[in-house]
Amino acid sequence: MESSQNHARLLEKGMSRFSKRVERQKKIYLKLLNLADKDRNDPKTFRIADKKLLLMVLRNFTTALDSKKAKADLTRIYEAGIHKETGSLIINNKGATLYTLSPRTQTPYLTRHIGFCVYVPGLGIEFVNIGLVGDIYHGRVVLRSESACTPSFVYGSQRCNCAHQWESIRELAAYFNYITPPKYKSGSRFESWVQKQFHHTNGKHLPVKKGRGFILMHIDTQNGMGSGYTPGEFAFDLFSRASIRHRGEYSSEQITKTTMWGGFEAIGLTPDPRRKMRDAGYKITFTLLDYLSASRDIIFLTNNNLKMRQLKNNGYQLIRIKSLGAVNPAGAQEAEQRKTDFGHFDISGKCVSFNQEISRLKKEITQLTRGG
Numbered sequence: 001m002e003s004s005q006n007h008a009r010l011l012e013k014g015m016s017r018f019s020k021r022v023e024r025q026k027k028i029y030l031k032l033l034n035l036a037d038k039d040r041n042d043p044k045t046f047r048i049a050d051k052k053l054l055l056m057v058l059r060n061f062t063t064a065l066d067s068k069k070a071k072a073d074l075t076r077i078y079e080a081g082i083h084k085e086t087g088s089l090i091i092n093n094k095g096a097t098l099y100t101l102s103p104r105t106q107t108p109y110l111t112r113h114i115g116f117c118v119y120v121p122g123l124g125i126e127f128v129n130i131g132l133v134g135d136i137y138h139g140r141v142v143l144r145s146e147s148a149c150t151p152s153f154v155y156g157s158q159r160c161n162c163a164h165q166w167e168s169i170r171e172l173a174a175y176f177n178y179i180t181p182p183k184y185k186s187g188s189r190f191e192s193w194v195q196k197q198f199h200h201t202n203g204k205h206l207p208v209k210k211g212r213g214f215i216l217m218h219i220d221t222q223n224g225m226g227s228g229y230t231p232g233e234f235a236f237d238l239f240s241r242a243s244i245r246h247r248g249e250y251s252s253e254q255i256t257k258t259t260m261w262g263g264f265e266a267i268g269l270t271p272d273p274r275r276k277m278r279d280a281g282y283k284i285t286f287t288l289l290d291y292l293s294a295s296r297d298i299i300f301l302t303n304n305n306l307k308m309r310q311l312k313n314n315g316y317q318l319i320r321i322k323s324l325g326a327v328n329p330a331g332a333q334e335a336e337q338r339k340t341d342f343g344h345f346d347i348s349g350k351c352v353s354f355n356q357e358i359s360r361l362k363k364e365i366t367q368l369t370r371g372g
Contacts, residue, residue: 022236024060029089029119032057036082044290045090047081047203054080061091062117062125079203083287085314089119090291095132095205097198099181099190102174103167104354108181109133109174111216112198112205116288123280124228124235128288129218133173134211137204140369141213141295142176144169144323145285145307147222147274150243151250160334161347164325164354169216169301171358172365177211204293212369215294219284224249226274226281227264245269260334261341272342275306282306286314299368301361303344321364322346326354 032053036046048054055067057080067074080091095114101107112132119125146169149162156163184190199206221228221238224246228238235241245267252258252266264271274281285307289298296316301323302308311318324347327335332349339348 021060021064028056028060032082032089033087036084039084043084044293045081045083047079051075054078057089057091061089061119063091081291083291085290086283086287087121088287090116090288091118092116094200095198097194098131099194100131100170100174102171104171104358105174107171107174107178109177109179110194110197110207110209111173112207114205116291118284118287120280120284120287122234122277124233124238125221126238126284127220128284129220130288130292131173131214131216131218132205132292133214133216134177134209135207136213136215136292136294137206138210138295139213140297140299140319141215142169142172142299142301142365143215143217143285143289144301145217145219147219147225148242150223150246158328158330161325161327161331164357165301165323166216166218166325167354168323168325168358168361169214172361173214173216175362176365177209177214179209212365213295215289215292217285217288222274222281222284225272227269229273229276229281231276259341260337279306279310282310286311286316289316290314299365303338303347305343305345319368321361321368323361324352324357326357327352 032048039046048057054075058065058074058078059067063078065074078091078093080089082089093115095112098111098113100109100111102109110133114130114132116128116130117125118128144165146162146166149160151157152160152163153166182190182193184193197208221242223239223242226242227245227249228235228242230241248267249263249269253260253263256262256266258266261271270276298311298316299319299321300308300311301321303322308318308320322345327347328351332351335347336349338344
């Protein structure tokens with residue numbers, strides 16, 4: 001068994017190396033901001049085209065990948081850029097096409113999956129998973145931007161409607177983009193077919209079958225409404241901080257017999273920390289839509305006025321559809337508090353089934369997209 005001194009030395013050495021990495025990041029980030037200020041190619045995003053500079057980013061930031069050890073050219077796999085308005089550094093993979101099934105009806109459809117690591121000034125490192133279904137570049141595109149909720153997604157908690165809302169957007173994406181998969185018996189042939197269903201061309205993810213565009217945005221680091229925010233500090237691990245605080249918020253509600261709003265205050269947080277620093281936590285959605293060069297004509301499934309305001313203020317044309325997912329007696333209390341305490345639209349303690357909601361959403365989206 002290693003001695004406590006050895007443990008201490010290992011921790012100290014690792015932290016020291018990380019500190020040096022952070023110092024290198026500062027210098028590279030300032031260089032990127034300077035280049036972004038001079039760039040005139042794209043009003044929204046500066047894309048790092050210089051291969052040497054991109055490899056430097058991949059080596060020193062979150063990916064921490066050494067191109068000399070990689071068997072493939074990393075610049076074929078990753079890309080990066082600066083979102084000019086927010087100053088965010090975005091690092092992402094170039095996408096992978098997935099054969100997917102909707103959660104309730106098991107309807108087959110295709111999803112283009114991309115992971116985004118976003119260095120947001122004044123906030124920290126956000127991680128976002130985005131699924132693109134259909135054509136997101138033309139016409140009205142359906143968007144669901146959802147913060148992580150481990151209790152509902154991992155354990156099936158019914159005290160909130162988060163997982164139901166996410167199931168809804170996946171069912172809708174499948175309904176409007178269902179496919180008939182080939183009847184290959186060979187796994188390699190099937191996977192080869194899947195990979196050919198999207199093309200990554202000039203930064204865009206173009207589907208072979210141009211169905212209705214859906215953007216499924218899951219913000220992993222915003223567990224508990226972005227609980228990881230700490231005033232005046234850049235958080236290098238928003239995910240862990242938000243997650244453990246969110247668990248504490250849940251515990252505080254039950255231990256102190258308070259509301260969700262009171263649960264935040266019980267552990268010393270402002271309820272819905274995404275609102276801090278001029279709604280910094282709500283800017284991630286338009287930042288990544290800009291980066292994707294998505295259509296600016298959006299059907300937005302949300303009940304949150306602050307989410308809507310950020311998109312509208314940044315030039316997106318919105319049609320809002322309420323998103324309830326499902327509300328049952330186990331989730332009625334939190335649903336009511338989202339309305340009364342947090343000002344969310346249309347949601348209350350009134351119960352509604354998943355099937356009722358998905359039927360309504362299909363009809364509303366069909367009406368709004370008919371002919372276009």
